[in-house]
Amino acid sequence: MDTKNLRVEIKDEAKGEVRAIFSTFNAIDSDRDVTRPGAFTDGAEVPISAYGHTSWSGMLPVGKATIRQTSKQAILEGRFFMDTAAGRDTFTTVKELGELGQWSYGYDPVEYSFGEFEGQRVRFLDALKVHEVSPVLVGAGVGTRTLSAKSADVGAAAKAGRPVAPHECEVTSRSWDGAKTLAALSEDLRPSELRTVFAWQDAGADPEQKSSYQLPHHHGVGGPANVRACLMGIARLNDGKAAIPDADRKAVYDHLAAHLRDADIDPPELKDAPGGSLKYAEEGHAVMAAVSSFVDRTAEVVALRARKSKGMAPRSAELLDWIDADLQRLKALLSTPLGPEDPTDAEVASVFARSIAQIQGL
Secondary structure (H helix, E strand, C coil): CEEEEECCEEEECCCCEEEEEEEECCCECCCCEEECCCCCCCCCEEEECCHHHHHHHCCCCCEEEEEEECCCEEEEEEEECCCCHHHHHHHHHHHHHHHHCEEEEEEEEEEEEEEEECCEEEEEEEEEEEEEEEEECCEEEECCCCCEEEECCCCCCCCCEEECCCCCCCEECCCCCHHHHHHHCCCCCCHHHHCCCCCEEECCCCCCCHHHEECCCECCCCCCEEHHHHHHHHHHHHHCCCCCCHHHHHHHHHHHHHHHHHCCCCCCCCCCCCCCCCCHHHHHHHHHHHHHHHHHHHHHHHHHHHHCCCCCCHHHHHHHHHHHHHHHHHHHHHHCCCCCCCCCHHHHHHHHHHHHHHHHCC
16 A cells, blocks of 8 residues: 545535545656546545544544546545534644645556656656545645645555555466575665565555565566565565565465466465464475575675685585485485385474474574
8 A cells, every 4th residue: 555645725614525636647656646537537536534644543533535536636525524523623623734644545557657757767656545534744845736745655654564465467376586686676666666576565664665664576677476475475475584464465375466466376375364284285385484584694694704714614614515415315215216105294204304393483
C-alpha cells in the first residue's frame, strides 16, 4: 500500500462536507511520481479512516468520500458521519487545523511504469486502486491548486510494516543468488522501485535504504519473481527466521503464494505461528533458505578477508568441506539407483537437513 497526502477545504460545515483538489495530473510530485489523467476511478466511493489511518487497526471509519476527476486533476468530495462522536470530533479537528492539517489516501498502484519526465527519472502512475482517505499530521507539500503531498506511511502508527501488495509479473524457476541480486540494486532507487523487489518494508526505517526491506524475490526492479526465493520466503515465515510482525505475516505470505500459483505451484501452507514441527517439503525449503543465507554470509567473509589480504581460516575451510561432502552425498543419493524400493523423501534428505541445522547452531 502506498500513500499520498492532500489538504482539504470545508464545503458545508453543518453537514460535515469537505472538498479538495488532491492530485494534479502530468506533474512530478515529491516522490517523483507522475500521475496520468484517468488514473483514478471516477465516482469511486472510499471510506474516510479514523485519524492517522488508524481504521487499519480496528478504529471505526469516520466518513466516506467520492472521487471525481477532470482532464487535469482529481477531486475528493467527502462527508463525515456527524451523527457519531468520532465523526464530529474528527471534522472539528480538521476544520480547526485548517492549513496546518493534511490528508492522505492509501492506494495500490495497479498500472505503472518507470521512465524519464522533464529530465528526471520518475514512476508513471496509470491506474490506482484507492482504499481509503485519512486526515494526518505530516506530509511533504507538492504544489497544486490546494495542495497535494505524500504521507510518511499508510498505517505507520498502527502497523509495524508495509507488506507489498500481490501483483502480476513473469515468474522464473532459475537459480537464485540473493546477495548478488541485492548488490546489483542501485543505491539511489526510489521506494516505489525497491518495493518491486521485496515482499515487506519496515515502516519505521528509511524507505530509501535497501536494508529497510525484507524477503527479496525479484530479479531486479520490476523483474520476474523467482520460485525458489518465494518458497524460501514462506519457509522463513514459518520457521520464524524472517523478522516479520505477526500482523503482516498473512499479507506477505499472500504475496509470495500468488507468484507460486502463477507458476502452477501449490504454495506451502502458512503456519498460525512461527516455529514448531515442519513437514518434509517445509523442512526442505527451510534448508534451502539456510544454505542460501550461509552462502551469502560466506561470500561476505571471503570478501572481507580478501580485502585484508587473508584467505579463509583453516577451521572455516574445514566446515565448508563438511558441507560440500554432505551435498555430494545427497547428490549421489538422488542420482544413483538404490534398489527396487526407492527411499522416501524424508530418508533421502534427513541427514542433510540435520547437518544444516547443526551448522546453524554453531
